[in-house]
Amino acid sequence: MSDSRKVRMTLESVQDGSSHLHTYRGEWFRKEKSIFIRYSEPAALNEPDAGEVRTLLKYRLDELSIVRRGVIESEQLFVQGLRRTGRYHSSMTSFELETDTEMLSMQVPDGKGGSEEAAVLPTELPFTLEWKYELHVGEQTSGRFHIRLHIQEETSE
16 A cells, blocks of 8 residues: 655754754655655755755654665664664764664544554644654764654645
8 A cells, every 4th residue: 555645844853952943845655554754855954055865754653764865874763762773974974873762652633543552553644753862872972852743735835
């Protein structure tokens, strides 16, 4: 089963108390027991010549993976209550990283789905993915993050 829709995403990221809000356009689709969200973003804000990064999020119950490809390449995996290894690579640096996920959940307006309930993924938009984690590089904590990604169907304006 595959169902695809154009979407608008609002990404709210709080890092160590500092909040940032971004809006992206992309594509949402389902395959079997996973939801995928694909979009492109600039490698550096306010630097249009810095290049582009293609991002693919894959959510299945209790697990979120984020893979970025382009001038920046990274892989992150989030599983509530667990620490998972990932990587980061750019022309300037390359390193392994770890995500220690405190919370991962999906909110659907009608109350269906979510990390505590039965294996139900939303079949309709909108929905929100939310996760909190500590990022570790080497043995050092690099930051604490709280992310909310709201996905809704793109409307033609």
